[in-house]
Amino acid sequence: MDFISNLALGLSAALTPYNILFCFVGTLLGTLVGVLPGIGPTATIAMLLPITLSLSPETSLIMLAGIYYGAQYGGSTTAILINLPGESSSAVTALDGYQMARQGRAGPALAAAALSSFFAGTIATVFVAALAPPLTKIALQFGSPEYFALMVLGLAASVVLASGSVLKTIAMVSMGLIFGLVGTDINTGAMRFTLGRAELADGLNFVAVAVGIFGIAEILRNLEVTVQRIAVVKRVAGLWPSREDLKTIFAPACRGTALGSALGVLPGGGAILASFASYALEKKISKTPERFGKGAIEGVAGPEAANNAGAQTSFIPMLTLGVPANPVMALMIGAMIIQGIVPGPQVATSQPVLFWGLIASMWIGNFLLVVLNLPLIGLWVRLLTVPYAVLFPAILAFASIGVYSVNSNTFDLYVMAAFGVFGYVLAKLEFEPAPMLLGFVLGPLLEEHLRRAMTISHGDPMVFVNRPISATLLVVAMAVLAIAFIPDIAKRRKEVFVEED
Amino acid sequence: MKPTLTIAALALSVTPVFAADYPDRSIFMVVPYAAGGPTDTIARLTADAMSKSLGQQIVVENVAGAGGTIGARRVADADPDGYTILVHHIGMATAPALYRQLPYKPLEAFEPIGLVSDAPMTVISRSDLGPETFEDLLAFIKEKGTNVTYAHAGLGAASHLCGTLFMSTIGTRMTTVPYKGNGPIMTDLIGKQIDMTCDQATNTVGPITQNQVKAYAITSEERAETLPDVRTTTEAGLPTFKLGVWHGVYAPKGTPKEVVEKLSSALQAAMDDATLKQRFAQIATIPATKEQATPDALHTKLDSEIKRWDPIIKAAGEFAD
Amino acid sequence: MDIKNLAASLVLLVTGLSFGLTSFFGMDVGSALRMGPGYFPLVLSILITGIGLAVGLKAVTVSVPFHPQYAPVRSIVAIIAAPILFGMTIRGLGFVPAVLLTAISAAMAAKGQRPHIAAVIALAITAFCLAVFYYGLGLPVRLFGPWIGV
Numbered sequence: 001m002d003f004i005s006n007l008a009l010g011l012s013a014a015l016t017p018y019n020i021l022f023c024f025v026g027t028l029l030g031t032l033v034g035v036l037p038g039i040g041p042t043a044t045i046a047m048l049l050p051i052t053l054s055l056s057p058e059t060s061l062i063m064l065a066g067i068y069y070g071a072q073y074g075g076s077t078t079a080i081l082i083n084l085p086g087e088s089s090s091a092v093t094a095l096d097g098y099q100m101a102r103q104g105r106a107g108p109a110l111a112a113a114a115l116s117s118f119f120a121g122t123i124a125t126v127f128v129a130a131l132a133p134p135l136t137k138i139a140l141q142f143g144s145p146e147y148f149a150l151m152v153l154g155l156a157a158s159v160v161l162a163s164g165s166v167l168k169t170i171a172m173v174s175m176g177l178i179f180g181l182v183g184t185d186i187n188t189g190a191m192r193f194t195l196g197r198a199e200l201a202d203g204l205n206f207v208a209v210a211v212g213i214f215g216i217a218e219i220l221r222n223l224e225v226t227v228q229r230i231a232v233v234k235r236v237a238g239l240w241p242s243r244e245d246l247k248t249i250f251a252p253a254c255r256g257t258a259l260g261s262a263l264g265v266l267p268g269g270g271a272i273l274a275s276f277a278s279y280a281l282e283k284k285i286s287k288t289p290e291r292f293g294k295g296a297i298e299g300v301a302g303p304e305a306a307n308n309a310g311a312q313t314s315f316i317p318m319l320t321l322g323v324p325a326n327p328v329m330a331l332m333i334g335a336m337i338i339q340g341i342v343p344g345p346q347v348a349t350s351q352p353v354l355f356w357g358l359i360a361s362m363w364i365g366n367f368l369l370v371v372l373n374l375p376l377i378g379l380w381v382r383l384l385t386v387p388y389a390v391l392f393p394a395i396l397a398f399a400s401i402g403v404y405s406v407n408s409n410t411f412d413l414y415v416m417a418a419f420g421v422f423g424y425v426l427a428k429l430e431f432e433p434a435p436m437l438l439g440f441v442l443g444p445l446l447e448e449h450l451r452r453a454m455t456i457s458h459g460d461p462m463v464f465v466n467r468p469i470s471a472t473l474l475v476v477a478m479a480v481l482a483i484a485f486i487p488d489i490a491k492r493r494k495e496v497f498v499e500e501d
Numbered sequence: 502m503k504p505t506l507t508i509a510a511l512a513l514s515v516t517p518v519f520a521a522d523y524p525d526r527s528i529f530m531v532v533p534y535a536a537g538g539p540t541d542t543i544a545r546l547t548a549d550a551m552s553k554s555l556g557q558q559i560v561v562e563n564v565a566g567a568g569g570t571i572g573a574r575r576v577a578d579a580d581p582d583g584y585t586i587l588v589h590h591i592g593m594a595t596a597p598a599l600y601r602q603l604p605y606k607p608l609e610a611f612e613p614i615g616l617v618s619d620a621p622m623t624v625i626s627r628s629d630l631g632p633e634t635f636e637d638l639l640a641f642i643k644e645k646g647t648n649v650t651y652a653h654a655g656l657g658a659a660s661h662l663c664g665t666l667f668m669s670t671i672g673t674r675m676t677t678v679p680y681k682g683n684g685p686i687m688t689d690l691i692g693k694q695i696d697m698t699c700d701q702a703t704n705t706v707g708p709i710t711q712n713q714v715k716a717y718a719i720t721s722e723e724r725a726e727t728l729p730d731v732r733t734t735t736e737a738g739l740p741t742f743k744l745g746v747w748h749g750v751y752a753p754k755g756t757p758k759e760v761v762e763k764l765s766s767a768l769q770a771a772m773d774d775a776t777l778k779q780r781f782a783q784i785a786t787i788p789a790t791k792e793q794a795t796p797d798a799l800h801t802k803l804d805s806e807i808k809r810w811d812p813i814i815k816a817a818g819e820f821a822d
Numbered sequence: 823m824d825i826k827n828l829a830a831s832l833v834l835l836v837t838g839l840s841f842g843l844t845s846f847f848g849m850d851v852g853s854a855l856r857m858g859p860g861y862f863p864l865v866l867s868i869l870i871t872g873i874g875l876a877v878g879l880k881a882v883t884v885s886v887p888f889h890p891q892y893a894p895v896r897s898i899v900a901i902i903a904a905p906i907l908f909g910m911t912i913r914g915l916g917f918v919p920a921v922l923l924t925a926i927s928a929a930m931a932a933k934g935q936r937p938h939i940a941a942v943i944a945l946a947i948t949a950f951c952l953a954v955f956y957y958g959l960g961l962p963v964r965l966f967g968p969w970i971g972v
Contacts, residue, residue, distance in 0.1 A: 140692035201567035334537035344707025393928035413909030
């Protein structure tokens with residue numbers, strides 16, 4: 001097979017001691033910086049980018065790939081340990097990961113995240129190597145109607161995320177959607193809900209909102225008792241997942257890998273849905289859905305696998321079309337140009353060593369990540385034994401610097417403070433923040449694709465049902481919604497019958 | 502003390518010492534767009550090359566937002582000591598027409614340092630659109646009018662300016678479809694979801710040479726080296742349809758003359774840098790000549806571009822705030 | 823009365839109405855086929871307001887005891903002040919004072935924290951941030967800003 005010889009070429013390029021060293025350094029730096037609260041993968045890569053520019057193109061890209069995986073894993077670590085997600089996908093990891101940490105199972109949660117990420121990364125690398133061109137063809141079938149339908153499906157699935165009232169969850173998603181619309185309307189240039197501030201013209205900063213609504217709200221909840229009595233973790237149980245844990249996470253990791261690989265290929269925001277979709281799926285098919293949100297290890301493994309697989313396959317549009325699927329890919333493209341490589345479909349033929357070396361280094365990066373992080377788990381878990389009186393001011397300082405570093409924008413810090421208060425109020429009123437965050441990232445995409453689809457079709461709404469992919473996705477969305485509401489209805493019916501008896 | 506007096510006093514006491522030793526610490530170069538984009542790339546390459554002759558590091562700081570106006574305002578308000586400078590593109594000249602509440606005046610708030618680069622635009626379409634030549638395309642648009650979809654990357658983006666100029670030159674309106682950034686446009690164009698756009702050659706050379714999109718014309722005086730088969734708009738019979746995405750370096754108003762001169766000569770030296778020349782060529786960008794990389798040349802360019810775009814944008818009736 | 827859900831309903835009503843009224847009066851709403859900038863927000867606001875009403879109506883019909891635990895006002899103020907202080911001082915005072923102020927404010931948030939311990943914690947955090955962000959990562963900031971004459 002062709003791709004095996006290509007992969008061998010890539011491996012031989014990537015597996016020089018020199019490149020392995022830089023891949024390792026990249027993974028290490030990415031992990032260390034990404035683990036700082038409030039600093040997500042995009043900020044980490046932007047900060048570490050200049051270090052790579054003095055290296056040769058291959059080595060520099062291989063190191064960047066290492067930084068990318070390290071930063072992502074570092075972000076998940078922060079989400080699990082202190083409930084502070086640095087990007088939308090780790091908001092899902094925080095749901096059950098943080099609960100596990102509170103129960104003293106931070107070790108197994110981190111290991112589950114690392115192992116399922118590695119598993120997903122391995123499968124997805126083969127996917128990228130073998131199927132990049134055909135997958136690109138499928139991705140190109142997705143126009144705005146299809147993306148709109150996909151987002152609707154994602155929102156329908158988000159209702160399943162709820163562990164409390166369905167009505168309140170829908171309210172949270174809608175609130176997230178509307179917060180996502182703050183800023184310039186791209187169709188008309190009109191300012192929406194910007195309160196006259198130019199800083200809000202590009203919308204609310206995701207990291208500021210996420211840190212506020214998750215991190216600051218969580219700190220305030222912990223500060224309800226006096227400093228001597230605060231302890232986030234009562235006790236630390238085993239560091240390693242038990243045999244039973246491993247058995248439990250295998251199937252979710254497989255399903256997460258499949259979902260993530262498929263969604264990651266779509267450059268119009270598909271990857272955003274991967275971890276949310278995986279979580280919703282695991283909860284739906286679980287025999288004990290009530291454990292989700294209270295420390296279910298499947299709720300960590302599935303989304304982490306999906307996220308990592310999606311991260312991998314989101315390289316496909318960049319490699320085959322030269323089009324960035326997300327801000328991280330845009331940074332990679334910038335780095336390539338500065339290195340003198342013009343990204344695009346010609347890279348595979350004009351620079352085969354670089355192209356296949358990069359793909360091979362994805363796997364090496366994932367491998368090194370596991371090698372590096374399994375021993376580090378002990379260290380991360382020990383971080384939880386740092387007195388909380390020291391930990392939370394540090395979290396706030398890091399988060400402030402992290403939020404500021406994204407755009408050098410001081411206004412983002414005020415947004416973070418405001419959402420901290422709002423998040424605390426919401427938490428006290430038993431609203432859940434994760435569905436809101438999903439709405440926040442999907443809001444602009446949903447509206448953008450809806451209105452673009454209508455513009456391109458010259459105002460004909462039939463465009464959503466006439467196109468097969470979009471029609472299918474919308475039908476699936478209806479089905480998901482129906483499934484979400486049926487247990488409620490069934491339960492009520494049962495109650496009614498009981499009363500009649 | 503009144504604020505003006507304080508500033509005056511500070512300027513008097515500090516300036517002479519500064520100018521002689523300048524630069525004795527690292528310089529911040531503000532890029533008003535996100536890291537990884539074309540302006541960021543051009544800024545990083547220029548900063549690197551300029552550092553060499555200045556003997557101090559130039560640190561790139563991305564201050565993104567509101568079509569580049571937040572970063573520009575930051576520099577307009579910065580201390581005029583030469584340690585905060587700005588790289589901005591054609592948006593500097595179009596902002597006064599697009600933003601009714603622009604908090605600074607481009608010609609008055611900055612000391613121009615010099616031009617950096619110019620990149621031509623290419624008119625491209627999905628690969629299966631009917632017309633084969635630029636002339637056919639014009640006839641096609643005139644016949645179909647608003648049935649043709651034209652994608653742009655948001656108000657004020659190069660693709661938006663190009664589209665506005667194109668439509669005002671040929672006197673026919675198409676349906677404009679706004680996107681967030683150039684990446685998604687290219688995906689939709691390759692995927693045949695929209696009809697056409699006009700984008701920097703920087704972004705289009707790859708897809709054009711791979712025949713993933715169809716190219717009709719390039720908006721420069723001469724053909725591009727990387728796209729030898731694409732005719733210029735003059736050759737195709739529409740000589741008034743000309744524009745390029747140019748970049749310039751600016752310092753805040755009141756920066757000492759000596760400092761401006763030092764920066765300007767560093768910029769001129771940078772334009773001669775072998776790596777920079779090679780990288781610019783790869784992304785179909787033309788580095789400024791020695792004469793263009795001067796304060797006077799940038800001032801003249803900015804002034805003429807503001808005058809040129811003002812009526813075009815106002816006639817289109819679009820505002821970004 | 824279910825006080826908690828009544829408050830929840832209030833939050834939803836306030837959000838829904840303020841966004842809804844802004845979209846309706848301040849923006850071009852358009853129609854379903856030709857959506858203006860206000861259309862999508864208006865639909866969402868109506869949904870949020872509707873849910874707010876439903877939650878509120880249900881809350882007044884049932885009776886649930888409500889004994890919430892709150893963080894002390896001092897903690898809330900100190901925590902929220904931390905990022906705000908950072909934002910107000912990072913450009914004027916520079917990185918070192920800004921981080922120090924942020925960390926002190928945050929460290930004082932813990933109920934029963936003594937000032938000298940908070941100061942030590944804040945100094946340690948500042949030193950760490952200086953090493954990591956400024957020297958390690960080359961964050962483009964000034965250590966001391968123009969307000970203190972550097």
